[in-house]
Amino acid sequence: MTLLASLVETSARVAATASRTAKTRKIALFLKQVGPAEVEPAIAFLSGETRQGRLAVGCETLRAALGRPRPQPLITLGEADAAFSELKQTRGKGAPARKLATLRGLLARATAQEQDFVQRLILGELRQGALAGVMMEAVAEAAGVPPAELRRAATFAGALAPVAKAALAEGAAALGRFDVQLMQPVTPMLAQPAADVPEAMKAIGTAYLDWKLDGARVQVHKSPGGVRVFTRSLNDVTAAVPEVVAAVQASPAATLILDGEAIALRPDGRPHPFQLTMRRVGRKEDSESFRGEVPLSVFFFDCLYAEGRALLDVPLERRRAELERVLPPEHRVPSLVTSEPAEALVFYEQALGAGHEGVMVKAPGSPYEAGRRGGNWLKVKREHTLDLVVLAAEWGHGRRQGRLSNLHLGARDPGTGRFVMLGKTFKGLTDELLAWQTRELLARESARDERTVHVRPELVVEITFNDIQRSPQYPGGMALRFARVKRYRPDKTAAEADSIDTVRQLYEAQGR
Numbered sequence: 001m002t003l004l005a006s007l008v009e010t011s012a013r014v015a016a017t018a019s020r021t022a023k024t025r026k027i028a029l030f031l032k033q034v035g036p037a038e039v040e041p042a043i044a045f046l047s048g049e050t051r052q053g054r055l056a057v058g059c060e061t062l063r064a065a066l067g068r069p070r071p072q073p074l075i076t077l078g079e080a081d082a083a084f085s086e087l088k089q090t091r092g093k094g095a096p097a098r099k100l101a102t103l104r105g106l107l108a109r110a111t112a113q114e115q116d117f118v119q120r121l122i123l124g125e126l127r128q129g130a131l132a133g134v135m136m137e138a139v140a141e142a143a144g145v146p147p148a149e150l151r152r153a154a155t156f157a158g159a160l161a162p163v164a165k166a167a168l169a170e171g172a173a174a175l176g177r178f179d180v181q182l183m184q185p186v187t188p189m190l191a192q193p194a195a196d197v198p199e200a201m202k203a204i205g206t207a208y209l210d211w212k213l214d215g216a217r218v219q220v221h222k223s224p225g226g227v228r229v230f231t232r233s234l235n236d237v238t239a240a241v242p243e244v245v246a247a248v249q250a251s252p253a254a255t256l257i258l259d260g261e262a263i264a265l266r267p268d269g270r271p272h273p274f275q276l277t278m279r280r281v282g283r284k285e286d287s288e289s290f291r292g293e294v295p296l297s298v299f300f301f302d303c304l305y306a307e308g309r310a311l312l313d314v315p316l317e318r319r320r321a322e323l324e325r326v327l328p329p330e331h332r333v334p335s336l337v338t339s340e341p342a343e344a345l346v347f348y349e350q351a352l353g354a355g356h357e358g359v360m361v362k363a364p365g366s367p368y369e370a371g372r373r374g375g376n377w378l379k380v381k382r383e384h385t386l387d388l389v390v391l392a393a394e395w396g397h398g399r400r401q402g403r404l405s406n407l408h409l410g411a412r413d414p415g416t417g418r419f420v421m422l423g424k425t426f427k428g429l430t431d432e433l434l435a436w437q438t439r440e441l442l443a444r445e446s447a448r449d450e451r452t453v454h455v456r457p458e459l460v461v462e463i464t465f466n467d468i469q470r471s472p473q474y475p476g477g478m479a480l481r482f483a484r485v486k487r488y489r490p491d492k493t494a495a496e497a498d499s500i501d502t503v504r505q506l507y508e509a510q511g512r
Contacts, residue, residue: 002034004080005073007045008117020134020415027138036169040161041081047135048126051081052088055122057099062119065103069112124456125446127418132495136160143167145175153178155187155370158234180310182223182255185230187371191360194378195509197348198341200361206339208316210301210360211351212379214271215263216281216491220248222256232491240283244298253306253326260300270355274487301333304368312368357381383464386498387489389419390461392454393441404438404453409463411500419457420476420500428485460489460497468507476500478507
């Protein structure tokens, strides 16, 4: 059994190391020492999270649970993980008191370093630079398997932990068990931003262009037993989207995995605001009255599996041919194949004219790179936007008195796991959004002073801006000009926010 103290020491060493290679090596050495039952909590803890997710424990409860630390470590990884499971399962009448008792029982046996680690882990404030990419490489090194094969297996499994457990115990032979499976969602392929259509066409050449719809990404699985619908974060939302289920159920194919967008459209065919689509998709179950008010449409752009065969490794042009075979035009995203930038620009303007975001520009020969943000898919929008993380917010003045208003915005740093501040904005916030963000930010409070509330970096917000300028005021040396809130992105986690590398690329492209 591995002591929690050993993991805490590894975490501290990783956090103190700037080199990605050195971080990977330190984590790999630790993972070689843990037992099979400890792999999943070890990976979660070193990634800065619990295996159980959010535990609904606040700063006050943690402070009340603290006692005198022990001089010598006693707690094992398994014991800490079991305590977190108990916290997660504690609900109902008397839950706060029972959670406090559970925490006191755990922290009373912890050293000072372990107490500090547990507090930061529960509050989501553990920033040690062990991001998904580093963890993936560390597991591959510890298990002695090729990183690409491990990543692929984790994509099919929907998570790294079960694949890591198998690979560390059995080596590369275990990876063959993880393949595309019906009803097991696949991590979606993502796109890189391009400055404009000519730049995207120059990079891709002959390309498939799709309208970029302002909807909710969905992955739909069909088997003889029924249809299930998953979001981009792999949550099952089948009960909330009967229109999507019906559209795929009507396909002549017996088995399918499709990638597409669910979107709420007005009677004239133009999209409702993104938040309305997310309200429909995010409901716990279908509401007939709400469905009548806000019906959903679904449009697919990729086919990952059909008639018992996985298609991720075949070229996009063949996947699109399969998509056309199994779905009628009314359930396919409007698309165009061209090598002519002028023709692509006309198609782009048509998408904007219909009220959508822009276009996707895709390489016809590309495979479906699940979980990757590669150069084979490029996205072009009229307005410059970035998905950033809220780091803090300042109290408002005047009519915004008592509301958190001015947002501190950060881009993800892939090297360190931290967030690089790019500026602030209080623009684009309606009264409704101000009230909502004040509640949500206070629920994530980590520290405050007289003017500012600092928060756990969890909320992703889509920001529009005019351009990027040099700025010595911020650590990244860049700042957004005329930044404005477009919307919050509840469908994205902080790990999916845009990186500081993407911001630099946009800045350089802007200069060109």
